[in-house]
Amino acid sequence: MNVTNREKLVLIGNGMAGINTIEQMLKLAPDKYEITVIGKEPYPNYNRIQLSYLLEGSKTFKDTILNDYPWYEQNGIQLLTGVEATRIDLSTKRVQMSDGQFRPYDKLIIATGSNPAMLPIPGVDKDGIVSFRDMQDCQRMTDAACTFMRAAVIGGGLLGLEAAKGLLKLGMQVTVVHLCPDLMERQLDSAASAMLKAELEEQGIQFLLNKKTVEILGDNRVKSLQFEDGSKLETDFVVMAVGIVPLTTLARDCGLEVGRGIIVDDYMQTSAPDVYAVGECNQHRGISYGLIAPLFEQGAVLAKHLCGLSAQPYQGSIVSTKLKISGVDVFSAGEFQDEPGLDVIRMQDNWKKTYKKVLLRENRIVGGVLFGDVSDSAQLFKWVKAQETMTREIHEQLVGTSHMEGADPLAFVTAMPSDEIVCGCNGVTKGMIMHAITEQGLSTVDEIKTCTGASRSCGGCKPMVEQILAMTLGDRYEGSHTVVESLCGCTTHNREDVISAIRDNRLTHVREVMHVLDWHNLEGCTKCRPAINYYIGMVWPEAFEDEKDSRFVNERLHANIQKDGTYTVVPRMYGGVTTPEQLRKIADVADKYDVKMVKVTGGQRLILLGVKKADLPHIWEELGMPSGYAYAKALRTVKTCVGSTFCRFGTQDSIGMGIVLEKKFERLWMPAKFKMAVNGCPRNCAEAEIKDFGIIGNEGGWEIYVGGNGGVKLRAADLLCKVKTDEELIELAGAFIQFYRETGKYGERTSDWIERLGLPAIAQEIVENKERRKELVARIELALQGLHDPWREVVENEGLRHQLYENIHVK
Structure with a gap:
């Protein structure tokens, strides 16, 4: 179609509902309209669903x-940001904006939200209320x-709880005030609400x-809340999360029919020709929806209608809800309260903190609630939408007896029709995903997300995708089989082969392993020798004799070599704490040996840069401090905040706990370098969520995060569990480290290890299976008993110092 002959489409609102409609129109008829988008906020289209993640700090803006500025340009869309539509003239078909400009339209979509x-x-207009x-x-x-x-x-409700968790993560003391006796009373029954309340109370x-x-x-600023029963709550800040009101002023002023929202028919058309409304601003059959999936369903109908294609009329939506709070899994769909005429299937496990409830009307599934384990949420929502008849097979799946030997784990998605929506947030069907996989050669979920939008918004459909x-x-699916990787080019054997040989034959030397497994290169290489040396020490800690020749030069010299041939010396400072005596020693050594630079590291300690190789043993001797293992595949640092000892926000003794953990696990060899952090409150000043093992304290105890990485491959840590006592924390730290030592590949950081094994499998081993945890702790204690610090020996043994000095000069 000639560009000059294209119809003019104006979208008022740059939010998720309106832009999703445009996205679907571009797929159906990319050249039909000349599109202008008017956005009040000074941003491109972003995902409001993820504001809670943005607030708590787990995501950035x-x-x-969802669609950056180049996306608008590539699709020929004129985006006007930071400007507001102020008037619609239905007679001349023009939209006036706050900057005085006009935009003519042939078709107009109102998506003002x-x-x-x-x-x-009284007092709602005071400062400190948002x-x-x-x-x-945010x-x-x-x-x-x-x-x-x-x-x-x-x-x-949903939004209030997400705001509360975000503020808690920011370090505030948070109280949720609710009119009703149950939380999320529009989505959860009393039992699930009580479990949710208990879980969030445990979090703080x-x-x-x-x-x-x-x-x-308060005077100008909020000081407290006054309740109807006469009680008060002292507070410095208030967040209102009591619902939403459709934005209808623009529509009302131009004469459109308005109720609670802008009234639309089954094709989203308003009372005026060529004017449509989609999303939270509209009212369809008396209902205004505030959840994203119904708004996208509306958008799909409107997109087809505007593109001149046959479309089934929108008849309303069955809604589902997921709570977006880290560490809390809640799902609800359809009916959820016990009512006369409904049959109920209910399972509650207070030890595992799980709850499952399915409601039937005349043997048809009409609703359900899941807490703690929401793995069945996609299937349950499908059954609720279709009001599926309850069968023996469905019942077995719901109560957990269908995953028997021989059962096909893909049976559910295989049976799905191609036109069934998988991603309700973005209107992506099973057929669209399959077509993209085959036509575009996709092989990962991330590629599918980029190509189709599936799992892009809330992420709830990712398992089904x-x-x-x-x-x-x-068989071409990478996740359906394990690719066997040999340890290196010197052998065809992989990690599992090596460990089995060490254990079965009680091998205790690197060359023994190479001989038994017929190594191609009997000398090995710099990749396999250190790996075998580590695996021997991990399997037989009580009989392990460290082979220095099988270690990297940095580990042999206890210093990192730099690009100019000099070395770094990093003394250990437990929990980032030092003393005037240690500082004086470091300063004296730096002066005496002409150290090029003394720098504070990211791990809260001091590093001496530019040290000559020959000076290393003398420097360690004069410092009299243990090595910080900055070169080692071991515990590097335990970063801490000042915690309850000094900080006004601190609720736990982070310094004390950091020192305990560092002293306990220092010098223990691991598959790769290992970093820890301990925070005394959820403000997270020690950056626990980008550490291998991160700890955040709150009034109720400790939260444990694992698998974080702040390096080249940035990864936010996953919440492993919460504990109430210091003893539990130390025990879980030991079990986690030992499980990582036993199952990690040499050189594999915990961030990659967790991606490979999966967090649920790790949690099962060290959190849920307490007997297994005890076994892991016993094994790490055995390994810890045999540890020694070679640099302590250097400091205390004059003969050893001279021997080391001579060895350095010889090498």
């Missing part, structure tokens, strides 16, 4: 962007956490239920 509801009570709706709200909350201690969140959030806020007290990928690729 860049992570939330909604505003947060604010309680109509909603939780957009990027600016920034206000983050800024407040830097200054104030106490936060109150009014509203115990406090609750005041059955509380009606009647006034906000992966199952479809496995089904489509069959």
Whole structure:
């Protein structure tokens, strides 16, 4: 179609519902319209669903962007940001904007979304009161956490709880105030709500239920909340999360029919010709939806209609809900309360903290609730939407007896029709995913996400997307079989072969292993010799004799070689704590041996740079401090904040715990370098969530995060579990490290190890299986008993110092 003859389409609103409609239109008829998008916020299209992740710090703003500026340019879309539509002239078909400009339209889509509801009570206009709706709200909350201690969140629904967890992560003391006796009462029954409350209390959030806020007290700024029963809550900051109000002013002013929202028909058309409304701003058959999946379903119908294609009318949506809080899995779909005429299938395991409930009407599945384990959420939602008849097979799957030997794990996705929607957030069907895999040669979930948008928004459909990928690729699917990697070019044997040979034949020397396994190169190489040496020490710690020739030069000399041929010396400073005496020694050594630079490292210790090789033993002798193992595949650092000892926000003794952990596990060899961090509160100053083993303290105990990496391959750590006592924390740290030592490949960081094994498998071994945990702890204690610090020997043994000095000069 000639560009000059294209119809003009104007979209008011640059949010998820409107842009998703445009995305679908571009797939159906990319040249039909000349498109202009008017966006009030000064950003491209971003994912509001992930604001909670942005607030808690697990994602950046860049992570939330769905369509960047180049996307608009590539699709010929004129994007106007930071400008607001102020008037629609239905007679002349023009939209006026806040900057005085006009935009003519042939077709107009209103996707203005909604505003947060604010309680109509005295004091609501004071400083320190915000909603939780957009990027600016996130920034206000983050800024407040830097200054104030106490936060109150009014509203115990989905958004309120996500805001509360985000503020808790920012280090604030958070109290959720809720009008009802149950949290998320629109999605959960009392049993699931009680489990959710208990879990969040354990994380550190406090609750005041059955509380009606009647006034906000303070002068210019909020000081406290006044409740109807006469009680008060002192607070410095308030987040309102009590619902949303569709934005209808623009539509009402131009004469469109408006109820609670802009009234639309089954094709999203308003009361005016060529004017449509999609998303939270509209009202369809008396309902205004606030969840993303229904809005995308509306967008799919509207896109087909505007492209002149046959479309099934939109008849409303069955909604599902997932709570986006790290460490808390909650899912709800359809009906959820016990009512007359409903049959209930219910399973509750308080030890595992799981709950499953399915509701039937005349033997058809009409709703369900999952807590703790939401692995069945996609299947359950499908059954609820279809009001599937309950069968023996479905019942077996729900109660956990269908995963028997011989059962096909892909049976569910195989039976799905091609036109069934897999990603409700982006309207992606099973057929679209399969077509993209075969036509584009896709082989990973990330590639599917980029190509189709599936799993791009909330991520809830990712397991099903992966199952479809496995089904489509069959034997070509990388996840369906394990690629055997040999240890190096000197052998065809892999890690498992080597460890089995060491254990079965009780091999205790590197050359023994090479001989038994018929190494091609009997001298080995710099890749396999250190690996074999490590595996021998891991399997037989009590009989291990470290072979120095099988270690890297840095490990042999206890210093990292630099590009100019000099070395670095890094004394250990437990938990980042030092003393004036240690500082004086470091300064004296730096002067005496003409050290080029003394620098504070990212691991909270001092590094001496530019040390001559011949001076290494003398420097270590005069320092009289243990090595910080900055060169080793071992525990490098335990970074700490000042914690409850000094910080006004600190709830736990992070310094003390950091020193205990560092002294316990120092000098223990591991598959790769290992870093830890301990925070005294959720403000996370020690950056626990990019460490191999990160700990965050709160009033209820400790949260343990694992598998983080702040290096080249950036990875946020996963929440492993929460513990209440220091003893549990130390025990789990030992079990985790030992399991990593026993199952990690030599040179494999925990970030890659967790991706390979999967967090659930690791949690099963060290958290859920307490007997297995005890066995791991016993084995690491055995390994720890045989440890010694060679540099302590250097300091204490004059003869050894001279021998080492001579060896350095010879080499």
